[in-house]
Amino acid sequence: MIEMQDIWKTYADGTHALCGVSVLIERNEFVYLVGPSGAGKSTFMKLIYREEIPTKGQISVNGFNIGKLKPRKIPYVRRNIGVIFQDFRLLPKMTAYENVAFAMEVIEAPRRIIKKRTMEVLELVGLKEKFNSLPAQLSGGEQQRVAIARAIVNSPAVIVADEPTGNLDPETSWGIMNLLEEINFRGTTIVMATHNREIVNRLRKRVIAIESGTIARDEARGEYGYEA
Ligand SMILES: Nc1ncnc2c1ncn2[C@@H]1O[C@H](COP(=O)(O)OP(=O)(O)OP(=O)(O)O)[C@@H](O)[C@H]1O
Numbered sequence: 001m002i003e004m005q006d007i008w009k010t011y012a013d014g015t016h017a018l019c020g021v022s023v024l025i026e027r028n029e030f031v032y033l034v035g036p037s038g039a040g041k042s043t044f045m046k047l048i049y050r051e052e053i054p055t056k057g058q059i060s061v062n063g064f065n066i067g068k069l070k071p072r073k074i075p076y077v078r079r080n081i082g083v084i085f086q087d088f089r090l091l092p093k094m095t096a097y098e099n100v101a102f103a104m105e106v107i108e109a110p111r112r113i114i115k116k117r118t119m120e121v122l123e124l125v126g127l128k129e130k131f132n133s134l135p136a137q138l139s140g141g142e143q144q145r146v147a148i149a150r151a152i153v154n155s156p157a158v159i160v161a162d163e164p165t166g167n168l169d170p171e172t173s174w175g176i177m178n179l180l181e182e183i184n185f186r187g188t189t190i191v192m193a194t195h196n197r198e199i200v201n202r203l204r205k206r207v208i209a210i211e212s213g214t215i216a217r218d219e220a221r222g223e224y225g226y227e228a
Pocket of ligand 1: 016035036039042
């Protein structure tokens with residue numbers, strides 16, 4: 001599903017963010033990425049959704065060699081990857097419904113399918129009744145649910161979540177985790193960067209620890225492993 005072979009990423013200013021990372025993440029896995037601030041977690045994820053390309057090495061996602069993708073193939077690959085951020089990144093002037101539907105409009109899905117599927121995912125995240133609310137009228141947890149609905153609406157093979165609970169209180173965070181587990185259970189691979197020790201230690205999954213741009217630890221049902 002996701003394979004990195006000897007991946008190096010050096011930014012334009014000379015910062016070495018990843019240094020020789022090799023990893024295989026199988027279909028349907030749920031992986032936590034942990035590690036100190038600045039270790040390279042976001043870079044790891046940006047390479048998966050092709051926000052960045054590797055300086056060296058090969059990365060394939062869902063069968064595509066995405067470091068060497070022809071520009072016209074990029075939208076096709078992106079629709080197979082849903083992305084969730086700590087700060088939600090909803091469009092402020094669009095309702096919950098419009099934020100989700102927009103992701104389908106971009107890939108030119110037929111109109112009647114858009115309506116049905118958008119309401120279906122809003123129901124899945126528990127926000128059917130709030131479909132007409134603007135982001136500012138929703139709580140942080142609700143906004144993150146809209147962002148999750150948007151990420152899954154095109155049925156991606158992979159979800160990449162960069163600290164999805166980082167801006168939420170503990171109780172709301174557990175709700176978001178339940179939702180991500182449900183999405184994973186339905187067959188989506190999830191890679192989630194997090195600093196939340198309690199979540200990692202309670203909802204045990206594979207843990208990949210990145211330190212100074214390299215994989216320091218990779219354990220099935222691992223622990224967070226850093227002091228809070
Ligand atoms: N666009 C960029 N240009 C230059 N350096 C960058 C860029 N993006 C990230 N870096 C640097 O690359 C290194 C890895 O950053 P990255 O954001 O991947 O870390 P992280 O593990 O996600 O950190 P955090 O937990 O704080 O989000 C850091 O030294 C960072 O300053």
